[in-house]
Amino acid sequence: MPPEIKRYKITEPWLNTHCSLGEGPYWESSTNTLRFVDIIKKRLHFVPLSGSLDSLKTHQLDYSIGTTANIEGNNDELIVGGQLGYGIFTRSTGDLRWIQKFWNDEERKQDGHAKGYTKEGRMRANDGAIDKKGRYWVGTMNDPTLVDITDEGVLFRLDADLSILRVKEGVSIPNGTSWTSGNDQMYFTDSPTKTITLQPFDHETGKPEWEKAKVFFTCPVEGGVPDGHCQDAEGCFWIACFGTGRVYRVNVEGEIIAEIELPTRCVTCPAICGTELVITSASEEDPEKYPWSKEYGGAVFKIDVGVKGVPLNKFKMSVKA
Template identity: 65%
Template sequence: MPEIKKYKITEPYLDLQCGLGEAPFWEKDRNTLRFVDIVKKKLHFVDIKKGPSSHKQWDLDFNIGTTADIEGNDKEFVFGGKSGYGIMNRETKESRWIKKMWTNEERKPDGGGKPGKGETREVRMRSNDGSVDTKGRYYVGAMNDPAIVDELTDEGVLFRLDPNGSIHRSKDSITIPNGMSWTLDNKYMYFTDSPSGSIMKYPYDVETGAITWDKGEIFFTCPIEGGVPDGHAQDEEGYFWIALFGTGKVVRVNPQGEVVAEIECPTRCVTCPGFCGTELFITSATEEDPEKYAWSTKYQGGLFKIDVGVRGCPLNKFKNESKA
């Protein structure tokens, strides 16, 4: 096994007390970090050069789970929101839905479906993590909304929005969709259903967006008891930085799935890392068991930062060829 390099973060970059901080995204052209708080329905921005004092937040009417930039459009960004895909203006805060995820049938009362809660499937679901492939397709995973559903079920779906505006269901029967990325040669896709404890690797057809689900292999399994892989980011060397929710750790994993570095954070529920140059920003959530882990509550929901000396992989942009 390779030697494990150790990092330690002792305090947050921003002490925000997010309910569920997620989706750190580097707006490279602006040198700004964009991230969300799904539970509190907020969108956050911070100018990397100016630092924490530049922090701004927007209050939203609905939750957003994931965002991505749009090719050729620096004023707007695309997002996976409560009930579908939308576009938001970076300067005016105005937003519009461009493709709803759920069918007319799924917008009808269904007795609560599998969890027995939520009048319709659309009502009891929300977007979670997402990522754009090299052809500009935007994958977004939807899951039961914990604000409505007491116990999560496998009603989740991985959706794909193509540049032409068409929407596709790539995979059903998902519980908590997280951590999506591709090998540097785009021959494989990595995908995480967090409760499984593992990140899976699947053959990927970059020309069609087809994923060969029946030929998946385990790439990485969380080695810490009680932890699960949440979001992840890739660096330019093809290594992964994976947030292990419930452990307070973000690990760097080589292409063989071995841990080679470990970042210790001062709160347990770390959710997702994201690169801004060589700096790794890490979002987190409210501590789920504050009585047992009182130490974790002080900086719960904070945003953390550490320079790891390697740059992140460039993020793909959504191609909005339909001009929605």
């Protein structure tokens, strides 16, 4: 018998930020501050969790950022997965510098594909996560504002010595990535497949066994896809399903046990902040077909779900960047 589903409903946003593509919510418990990005508008936002739109601080960048993470032992800098590669953002100055590029020299040359863009020119970072050993996993994809989305995306990993590894190629829209509490299995989302897969993972080497992947979760709504997710202290997942106006809480068996209804379709990523779930979103892609979704598309939402999150890992850097 399927579990009973607890239902929540959000009717208005916490921050009506009008993001084109809000993503990457990250809570810093030490300052009770949330940060998140707008990938398309190339912005990085910071706001106190108790604050409002008036207390939002925005950095306008020259390049897009898809994901950010804290660095162990470094309070002034963040590591990011951005348009060209891995970078360092300095809080005190607002500067962004690249420390490891994604693409090699050949991929910076014209290759006859995609309206004349080089591979570097037509790709961007999307989502990312740090594993228990402090390695930073970032997925890349075609920039849909420039070209059609294909399967030339790559999942990268940055290690402590700043060496970069291509862990998985042939992905389209890499999204939510996380690990089991025992660090022996890895969850990975390639959104167009409509699924989150679970595969064995060697914690020491950082190698997933992709050939042994099995489906953990499938988006239950026609036309929707899983986007970002986070884990809570009870071992469950909160999964944003883009195109559905829903965030689902899912148990370790992959069963839906709670559902949050939101007033916009294009929800992108959740993050647990204390016991509050913060959810980013994107602007409505088809406002004529879904007029109800337009007003709050790109807003940030917040709701108390009564459970804490799993502490986020920090990037462990063994060399100076």
